[in-house]
Amino acid sequence: MLIPRLPIGDTVEFAVDWVEGNFGIFLDFISDQLDFLITGLKDVLLFLPPELFILVISLLAYFAGKRNIKLAVGTAFGFFLIQNMGLWVLSIETLALVLSSALLTLVIGIPVGILCAKNEMLYHIVKPLLDLMQTMPSFVYLIPALIFFGLGNVPGMIATVVFAMPPAIRLTNLGIRQVPKELKEVADAFGSTGWQKLAKVELPVALPTIMAGVNQCIMLSLSMVVIAAMIGARGLGYQVLFGIQRVDISMGFEAGLAIVIIAVVLDRITQNLSPR
Amino acid sequence: MNKNIKLEVRNITKVFGKHPQKGISLLNEGLSKSEIFEKTKQTIGLDNVNFEVYDGEIFVIMGLSGSGKSTLLRCLNRLIEPTKGEILIDGQNITDMNPEELRNTRRNKLGMVFQNFALLPHRSVLDNVAYGLEIQGIPKEERYLKALEAIETVGLKGQENSRITQLSGGMKQRVGLARALANDPDILLMDEAFSALDPLIRSDMQDELLSLEDRVQKTIIFVSHDLDEALKIGDRIALMKDGEIVQIGTPEEILTEPADSYVSRFVAGVDRSKILTAESVMKRPDPIISINSGPRVAIQLMKDHGISSIYVVEGKNRRLKGIVMIGDVLEALKKGKSLESVMIPDTPRVAPDMPLKEVIPLIADSQYPLAVVNDSGKLLGIIVRASVLGALAISGEIEQDEVPEEKASEESASGDKIPEEKPPEEKTPEEKTPEEKPPEKTVSIGKNEGEDGQPPEGSGGSGNIINNGIDSGPVPAEAGANNGAPAKAPDRSDTMPGSEVKTC
Numbered sequence: 001m002l003i004p005r006l007p008i009g010d011t012v013e014f015a016v017d018w019v020e021g022n023f024g025i026f027l028d029f030i031s032d033q034l035d036f037l038i039t040g041l042k043d044v045l046l047f048l049p050p051e052l053f054i055l056v057i058s059l060l061a062y063f064a065g066k067r068n069i070k071l072a073v074g075t076a077f078g079f080f081l082i083q084n085m086g087l088w089v090l091s092i093e094t095l096a097l098v099l100s101s102a103l104l105t106l107v108i109g110i111p112v113g114i115l116c117a118k119n120e121m122l123y124h125i126v127k128p129l130l131d132l133m134q135t136m137p138s139f140v141y142l143i144p145a146l147i148f149f150g151l152g153n154v155p156g157m158i159a160t161v162v163f164a165m166p167p168a169i170r171l172t173n174l175g176i177r178q179v180p181k182e183l184k185e186v187a188d189a190f191g192s193t194g195w196q197k198l199a200k201v202e203l204p205v206a207l208p209t210i211m212a213g214v215n216q217c218i219m220l221s222l223s224m225v226v227i228a229a230m231i232g233a234r235g236l237g238y239q240v241l242f243g244i245q246r247v248d249i250s251m252g253f254e255a256g257l258a259i260v261i262i263a264v265v266l267d268r269i270t271q272n273l274s275p276r
Numbered sequence: 277m278n279k280n281i282k283l284e285v286r287n288i289t290k291v292f293g294k295h296p297q298k299g300i301s302l303l304n305e306g307l308s309k310s311e312i313f314e315k316t317k318q319t320i321g322l323d324n325v326n327f328e329v330y331d332g333e334i335f336v337i338m339g340l341s342g343s344g345k346s347t348l349l350r351c352l353n354r355l356i357e358p359t360k361g362e363i364l365i366d367g368q369n370i371t372d373m374n375p376e377e378l379r380n381t382r383r384n385k386l387g388m389v390f391q392n393f394a395l396l397p398h399r400s401v402l403d404n405v406a407y408g409l410e411i412q413g414i415p416k417e418e419r420y421l422k423a424l425e426a427i428e429t430v431g432l433k434g435q436e437n438s439r440i441t442q443l444s445g446g447m448k449q450r451v452g453l454a455r456a457l458a459n460d461p462d463i464l465l466m467d468e469a470f471s472a473l474d475p476l477i478r479s480d481m482q483d484e485l486l487s488l489e490d491r492v493q494k495t496i497i498f499v500s501h502d503l504d505e506a507l508k509i510g511d512r513i514a515l516m517k518d519g520e521i522v523q524i525g526t527p528e529e530i531l532t533e534p535a536d537s538y539v540s541r542f543v544a545g546v547d548r549s550k551i552l553t554a555e556s557v558m559k560r561p562d563p564i565i566s567i568n569s570g571p572r573v574a575i576q577l578m579k580d581h582g583i584s585s586i587y588v589v590e591g592k593n594r595r596l597k598g599i600v601m602i603g604d605v606l607e608a609l610k611k612g613k614s615l616e617s618v619m620i621p622d623t624p625r626v627a628p629d630m631p632l633k634e635v636i637p638l639i640a641d642s643q644y645p646l647a648v649v650n651d652s653g654k655l656l657g658i659i660v661r662a663s664v665l666g667a668l669a670i671s672g673e674i675e676q677d678e679v680p681e682e683k684a685s686e687e688s689a690s691g692d693k694i695p696e697e698k699p700p701e702e703k704t705p706e707e708k709t710p711e712e713k714p715p716e717k718t719v720s721i722g723k724n725e726g727e728d729g730q731p732p733e734g735s736g737g738s739g740n741i742i743n744n745g746i747d748s749g750p751v752p753a754e755a756g757a758n759n760g761a762p763a764k765a766p767d768r769s770d771t772m773p774g775s776e777v778k779t780c
């Protein structure tokens with residue numbers, strides 16, 4: 001061969017080392033903050049006795065579903081089943097991880113989506129990135145997360161946030177852009193400031209679309225959190241992985257069932273949260 | 277109406293595209309809009325528009341689709357930034373205001389009503405109406421109080437807590453109107469505000485806007501592509517074509533003195549009887565005679581003018597007293613009686629702003645010319661049949677079915693005003709009107725006047741006096757004078773049928 005082998009791997013490794021060396025403290029700081037968020041949420045959720053937690057989440061389902069009694073009963077039944085299978089703590093760990101990941105995703109994704117809707121240039125930069133993020137196999141995110149944050153919940157969360165980000169940005173952007181031109185004109189014609197226009201006209205009108213983004217974001221978080229077990233994220237995913245490694249069908253199936261229950265409940269609740 | 281200038285538009289030009297200045301310089305070089313578009317891909321939205329709007333008037337911007345009406349309206353509150361020119365509101369140039377000044381002007385002076393209502397779907401009626409006040413930071417109680425007032429003004433009391441989706445189109449637009457009124461702006465901008473409503477509701481809303489205008493005295497700038505609407509509500513109308521204003525004038529001016537062939541084609545399809553008023557077809561009351569004059573003077577005047585009746589007035593300000601007929605005056609002269617003793621006091625009178633549509637049945641039933649009289653009783657003018665029909669004939673035909681129908685509803689009312697029994701020929705004017713050529717029409721009516729407009733008592737005796745109720749001599753000329761150019765009329769209606777104009 002005439003062309004020598006290109007030192008791609010070595011270059012990347014060098015770059016990673018460089019980042020580690022120069023930003024290590026910063027990465028540790030972020031890691032600590034995120035860990036605090038996850039553990040905090042987990043502790044709060046575990047502090048409630050399971051019966052009380054089930055009551056709360058059933059009521060939430062009931063009211064979110066506009067007094068949907070079936071949804072409330074189904075939710076209660078599902079979570080009783082989880083407790084009955086002895087997967088309560090693992091499920092709560094998963095739930096805490098999902099919710100904190102989704103929260104972080106939305107806190108970043110919604111403002112970026114709004115900026116994209118307002119700024120054509122930014123949108124043209126962000127759009128190809130989102131396409132890339134969505135076409136990439138989800139496992140790929142695990143590697144950089146692992147490299148920079150080691151094993152554990154935090155890299156799992158980072159990978160999840162990256163994975164669940166695109167729909168949050170896209171649908172927020174879409175929702176704002178879809179606000180009818182006349183309504184934007186109303187805001188301007190009556191003398192609204194930019195913030196008033198956003199808060200009182202654009203966001204409320206775009207809310208159904210944004211909520212669809214929230215829903216997708218939570219569902220994607222859940223799926224990624226399970227996969228993130230491969231880099232040491234705790235919870236039900238870890239249990240499934242364990243089941244696979246040991247070819248333990250009953251263990252894998254029960255954990256899988258618990259994941260499905262959580263997925264369905266989260267989906268129904270967030271779907272119904274959107275107005276109209 | 278007082279003629280204070282409220283808003284003034286000076287040389288507004290709008291070029292859409294990335295290089296507006298290029299468009300401006302090419303415009304200055306005198307290139308046409310299509311040439312500019314081909315060369316530079318810049319669209320000329322408005323080309324050097326100038327006009328002013330007076331305080332308290334309804335100013336209608338009218339034109340076909342794409343003529344730039346919405347663009348012009350949106351330049352007025354800078355929803356669209358004009359490329360060039362100035363807009364003065366109360367003498368203040370809003371085109372060079374900074375964002376904050378502009379915001380304050382929009383809040384305090386400019387309300388806007390939108391074609392598709394543009395209500396905020398997540399808010400109740402009350403919160404929609406209160407929106408403008410809310411963003412000004414007005415406390416809840418106060419803004420709800422004002423919003424409720426506005427809701428009441430537009431006749432939606434009791435609906436304040438309804439959701440927007442529960443309302444009908446007409447109600448939605450009332451909310452839109454209330455929202456604009458709640459801020460108590462000086463100027464209301466309305467972009468095809470009634471176009472999305474079905475015809476009946478639309479007509480109601482037009483009526484309500486007019487009555488609202490009487491009560492609240494706003495300056496209203498109203499965009500419409502519907503000529504009938506423009507003529508109905510507009511104090512003045514600006515007619516636009518390809519981003520330029522081709523004519524500004526009152527509805528009557530637009531109809532009777534079209535600035536060019538475009539305008540006359542545009543207005544060709546209009547039912548003029550709805551728009552023209554008594555004032556616009558009346559002629560100068562000449563001659564008239566003072567109540568203190570003797571019969572001899574009256575006879576001489578009638579002789580000189582070739583007429584068989586004359587209006588009697590009193591004093592300097594021409595208070596109308598009645599009418600005298602030639603036969604009666606001759607009688608009075610013979611018997612040595614005064615003019616007043618043979619005067620017929622209760623002649624039909626109309627107000628100057630009475631629509632022609634209502635004048636037609638009156639004049640059809642009347643033996644005499646109609647007297648146009650203002651509130652204080654002053655004789656402003658007289659209307660003879662020939663001038664009514666002449667004015668109507670200008671654009672060709674009057675819709676055949678419309679006038680008799682109107683007549684039926686008008687009959688009882690006109691019956692009160694006219695003491696004489698209705699002549700059997702009362703329908704003749706309407707029957708004659710659908711004929712093709714205006715000159716023929718007026719002639720045949722003139723003849724008809726001679727037959728039934730003649731005073732009952734044998735006035736035919738006096739040789740010199742032409743013997744019809746109204747001066748028949750000047751009829752064709754009269755029609756000509758009122759029309760502007762009657763010769764044009766046939767080819768207008770040939771080249772552009774009215775229906776084409778209204779499609780937008």
Ligand SMILES: Nc1ncnc2c1ncn2[C@@H]1O[C@H](COP(=O)(O)OP(=O)(O)OP(=O)(O)O)[C@@H](O)[C@H]1O
Pocket residue numbers: 292293319320321339340341342343344345346347348501780
């Ligand atoms: N943002 C824009 N970019 C480019 N061209 C525009 C833009 N807005 C309007 N135009 C053009 O300007 C012209 C006038 O448009 P405008 O909307 O003012 O017409 P209009 O008289 O209100 O018509 P309609 O009765 O259909 O509402 C049209 O030819 C339109 O294509």
Ligand SMILES: [Mg+2]
Pocket residue numbers: 345346347468
């Ligand atoms: Mg328009």
